[in-house]
């Protein structure tokens with residue numbers, strides 16, 4: 001690993017990942033390849049923007065020429081692929097962009113890597129790697145009591161987002177099998193932590209609760225997720241890149257099973273404690289049950305035996321501590337939040353998603 005292209009590095013997880021590897025891998029050069037869609041924000045990397053080992057490239061993963069020239073110009077030997085349309089609710093309101101970015105974009109990257117690494121034999125095969133970042137949502141939904149998903153669980157995606165990610169996983173695997181492209185895939189559960197775009201559940205609840213606005217909870221709030229702190233996720237990806245077996249898939253999860261309602265209640269209690277508001281106490285009173293997401297998956301649970309057994313990875317954050325740290329982070333970064341929330345695109349989408357619920 002010398003020259004790493006991180007796609008989607010201006011997004012939530014990608015920016016955390018870049019910060020972490022710039023800090024931990026002193027010999028690496030990191031190229032952040034991002035189209036800066038609504039979800040991309042270079043402010044998330046302001047602290048490392050001046051590092052001589054970091055460079056931003058504004059580019060679209062769906063553009064074969066742009067991708068090919070980025071690989072060549074910077075002699076990329078490792079691709080860590082985060083770029084995607086990532087919000088399930090957006091995939092329900094407008095699925096086309098998900099197919100274009102997640103399926104065609106991944107295909108375009110794979111094909112450019114095949115050409116540059118394999119056809120042109122630019123580097124020894126052992127020194128290149130395509131790492132694909134995927135989701136637990138490819139596995140569908142679990143009933144109460146059903147065992148957690150392993151790497152062998154058959155895919156059963158339920159939303160257009162999940163289907164587009166499943167398709168991209170299959171493409172990656174097929175490039176490994178057919179052309180011998182060295183790859184790894186990680187499927188992770190719901191992430192939370194610093195720099196998460198403020199339309200996803202945890203930031204929406206923190207920010208609304210802080211401002212005394214209603215706290216929208218879909219359906220009965222009993223949907224169960226496996227919450228993973230973004231820094232634990234990034235450490236797992238780093239381990240897979242450096243020690244994971246080529247051609248392997250690893251599940252990553254946070255080892256917890258709270259219902260969404262319990263996440264919302266915990267955030268309310270944390271805020272009541274650290275930022276008490278006489279008008280809105282307790283903040284749990286702000287909870288409002290709203291119309292459920294169509295086809296809302298009921299429960300996700302990841303079996304992380306493989307990654308912990310093979311690579312010794314375990315999440316470092318407990319959910320309680322991770323949520324407390326995340327609430328503190330949003331409280332101490334009001335400018336970062338405001339710069340996103342003032343954009344028309346953000347306001348328009350929040351209205352489209354919540355007003356008719």
Ligand SMILES: NC(=O)c1ccc[n+]([C@@H]2O[C@H](COP(=O)([O-])OP(=O)(O)OC[C@H]3O[C@@H](n4cnc5c(N)ncnc54)[C@H](O)[C@@H]3O)[C@@H](O)[C@H]2O)c1
Pocket residue numbers: 007008009010011012013014033034035036037038039040041059060061062081082083084085086087101105133134135136165188189190191192197
């Ligand atoms: N957030 C989660 O909880 C979660 C859970 C499981 C898996 N994942 C996966 O992790 C990856 C990162 O998720 P995230 O939450 O950081 O996403 P995000 O939406 O915060 O960021 C996505 C980034 O990709 C960029 N991008 C989008 N389309 C692009 C294109 N065509 N070309 C180049 N860049 C483009 C955006 O500008 C943005 O910076 C995604 O692949 C997602 O499917 C996320």
